Amino acid sequence: KQEVTQIPAALSVPEGENLVLNCSFTDSAIYNLQWFRQDPGKGLTSLLLIQSSQREQTSGRLNASLDKSSGRSTLYIAASQPGDSATYLCAVPPRGGGADGLTFGKGTHLIIQP
Amino acid sequence: DAGITQSPRHKVTETGTPVTLRCHQTENHRYMYWYRQDPGHGLRLIHYSYGVKDTDKGEVSDGYSVSRSKTEDFLLTLESATSSQTSVYFCAISVGVHGEQYFGPGTRLTVT
Numbered sequence: 001k002q003e004v005t006q007i008p009a010a011l012s013v014p015e016g017e018n019l020v021l022n023c024s025f026t027d028s029a030i031y032n033l034q035w036f037r038q039d040p041g042k043g044l045t046s047l048l049l050i051q052s053s054q055r056e057q058t059s060g061r062l063n064a065s066l067d068k069s070s071g072r073s074t075l076y077i078a079a080s081q082p083g084d085s086a087t088y089l090c091a092v093p094p095r096g097g098g099a100d101g102l103t104f105g106k107g108t109h110l111i112i113q114p
Numbered sequence: 115d116a117g118i119t120q121s122p123r124h125k126v127t128e129t130g131t132p133v134t135l136r137c138h139q140t141e142n143h144r145y146m147y148w149y150r151q152d153p154g155h156g157l158r159l160i161h162y163s164y165g166v167k168d169t170d171k172g173e174v175s176d177g178y179s180v181s182r183s184k185t186e187d188f189l190l191t192l193e194s195a196t197s198s199q200t201s202v203y204f205c206a207i208s209v210g211v212h213g214e215q216y217f218g219p220g221t222r223l224t225v226t
Contacts, residue, residue, distance in 0.1 A: 031212075031213070032212055032213070034214060034215065036217075042219065042220070043204060043217040043218055043219045043220050044157075044204070044206075044217040045217075046214055046215065046216055046217075049212055049214045051212060089156075089157070091157075091215075093213060100159075100162060100170070100172075101147050101149075101159035101162050101172050101173075102157075102159070102215060103159075104156045104157040104158075105156065106154075106155075106156040107156065
């Protein structure tokens with residue numbers, strides 16, 4: 001059974017810092033990996049999807065990397081802003097890429113101090 | 115928001131009563147999902163659908179049933195609600211060849 005772990009569970013940094021959020025998964029035979037953002041009391045917003053054949057995916061100040069062999073992904077946030085404060089979740093589909101639903105990590109709660 | 119709406123957005127109900135949550139999408143995507151989110155457990159898959167009348171169980175399906183009679187609607191039913199089903203319920207769709215998932219705004223359900 002796939003397990004997804006996110007470290008740290010919480011992170012508080014001053015505005016302007018570059019930061020890295022970590023995601024690890026136990027079964028390296030993933031089809032893709034998706035990063036989400038969740039604001040308090042809200043739904044999930046898809047940030048980036050990185051395919052198994054890719055090493056990186058970028059969107060604005062966000063950069064996601066994927067290392068399947070080590071079972072790890074990182075989300076890099078450049079020049080953090082207070083508006084980046086949220087919970088960040090990573091998730092993977094089942095082995096083989098079937099549309100059977102995602103397995104989620106428990107998230108990293110990020111606070112950017114003004 | 116990928117055209118996903120959920121209703122109701124908030125509901126308080128009593129133990130033992132039936133409850134139905136609705137997910138509606140406007141773009142005719144084939145795959146739809148129901149998840150629940152709980153502190154300490156994160157998001158977990160309840161049921162999913164891969165087409166009209168085609169559904170399957172997820173990780174935490176006990177106590178829940180689903181139906182999909184139209185492409186745009188996916189219903190989640192709690193036949194007899196229990197306090198352990200107090201949670202936030204999210205509907206999602208899968209889009210494109212890579213299966214990127216998009217989520218609805220959620221329904222907060224409290225069972226007293």
